[in-house]
Amino acid sequence: MKRIKEHPILGKEEKRKKIKIVVNGKNIYAYKGETIAAALIANGYRDFRYTHRFNLPRGFFCGIGQCTDCSMIVNGVPNIRTCVTRVEEGMIIETQYGYGDKDGKNERS
Amino acid sequence: MPKDNEKNSIKKIICRCEEITEEEIREAIREGYTTIKSIKRRTRAGMGLCQGRTCSTLIRDIIAEMTGDKKEDILPDSVRPPLYPVELSVLGKKVNKE
């Protein structure tokens, strides 16, 4: 979507360090200190995972680490709640399918 | 629970974690499961990682609507610790009694 560069109450965006993360094999830029979910939404990503039973997309929902909808595979570890996990340089982030376990279920059927 | 692949976003999901639909909850209530606890056992609704935080009030509303029970009489399921999922590796470590 869009980053809020200027804001009537919060003022100008503060200068933050740009870092690189890898989302489904693609390099994108994020800001140090922000959550993975924020970085993804700012870059236009909204479907973070596909569900186990109905294979339907899910994304950012509760924003406080409660609903687990925003879970993705981060550096190979599935079920990481991206709304409460902050980006780190070089982080590898992948869409999660089902439970994202290693036995091939993360392949798109 | 069989894994069906029918992709139908129009289906109304009640329990987001376990993907249990409104129809499945209503079916369970019709079968006579009329408490939040028993519906959880029957359908898995409320058994997800959020521990029912998202869906239990929705389930309460459906029970109230179908059975005519007062909402205040439909008790939440009992809470069990830990309140948040904790990684096994952390639980396994020696606890720091500072």
Add this chain to the structure above:
Amino acid sequence: MERMREVELLVIGAGPAGLGAAIEASRYGVKVLLVDDKDKPGGQLFKQIHKFFGSKEHLAGTRGFDIGLHLLKEADSQGVEISLQTKVLGTMDKDVISLLVKEREMKLLKAKRIVLATGGIEKALSFPGWNLPGVMSAGAAQTLINIERVLPGERILMVGSGNVGLIISYQLLQAGADVVGIVEAGSSITGYLVHAGKVMRAGVPIYTSHTIKEARGGKSVEEVVITALDRRWNPIKGIEKTFSADTVCISVGLNPNGQLASLAGCEFKFFPELGGFLPLHDDNMESTKKGIYIAGDLSGIEEANSALDEGRLAGISVAASLGYIDSNRFAKLKEDYWDRLNKLRGGPFGHKRSIAKKKILLSSQQKEMRYQEIDCIELEENTKLKNYKSIPSLKEFQEFPGYPSLSRIKKGAVACIECIQEIPCDPCVAACPFKAININPYITDLPYLDENKCKGCGVCIASCPGQAIFVLNYNYSSEKAAISFPYEYLPYPKIGGKAVGVNRKGEPVAEVKIVKVDKRANFDKTAVITIACDKKYINQIRSIERIKDDA
């Protein structure tokens, strides 16, 4: 073996309630540990960038995050120990509390007393498609825009017209999104009219007796369907509207976050007026479990002022129970807090909550009835909350004591206060250097304008968290009148430029000229804009169309 750490008081949750409890207990000598699962203290306050309503003594008129900073400073000067990113997992055995620090480390500790101030959790609302990405809780959207500074989407539908839905809609506009509408299942707006007024002036329609029927889309929301409801909240067939939208925000209320209280064995009861199941408490804020106190949204969803005062009350109760305050002193302090709490719960908005709180005290078998101090009969009579489906007519506004008379308007610059519901708010009173605004005797009474004292200076405009005060100058020039109003959007209009003057519903009225943009520092980021327009629009124009930034 090392001995397990034991604290005198463990406060769980660092929102206004928890901070209040920690500050007061510390003030009287109690050693306090305050924990919160977030990485910043302040609870709800840190996401709130708007000026808070409430009383001046509660820092009303100050923006939420600034109130948070103020409380933190107070906590710091009282020597409160704060541990962040610390989740309370529950009670292990008997009195041992388990904490998870930074997801990595488990700690166990004992506490002589506990204050639970865990706040509320947003309620869910299910509809077909609510599982699609793009549907989110209003609080989640608020975190994105105000903390992460990322827009959740560009065209947003808000579900729910309570204060939270109204305020977050307003903040989404400030962040640069479009709010395509607010739907409300009830037949009238449930939040304060002044908050609804802000978004309506910005052109956001509020659909009362409507709900969301469906969100549609492939990978995320692309369109939404809303439907009209009959009096029993059943959809009326055929009355549907489809909007293109990429985001749906759900704001249908909060539930007390009672999981820890439930684990601790506190007794719960159902109070729909206060958000649902909640732990009972006595007039010391002690739950049915001895030594465990509760405060804030956990003890009933209210607002920050009452959360803070309940917290402070819990704090002094703990201090007294540990022998740090003698009983006479404690009785006096307690009296004061109840007095303040009762006042906050006055007026028609607070009435139901006030009665529910009374029941809570009764259920916890309190002989002493604090609520007798508020005259219940009097409340009963004026509890008829006037609900509005939309912004009322000019005639209706003119019936209230904040609207100047026609003859006064013709004499020259005068304030026009369009605040017509009894809400707990009063910063306008202290703002006026000429004492022309009164709210008496209760904070929930309506603001009254003494039109002969008012000099039309406009200082009150920016002080009003409801943005409900305007200054009308009929004699700006021989043909033109001037109207001043608050404005918190970017970009600001340019002095000398033209803009579209809008009425209370955001409908265009006439082209106007910008004559002043006042951004002085003590207005705290609320600009006061003055426009010149035809004299006949003096009672109509209340803002301008937002200027679209195409940069």
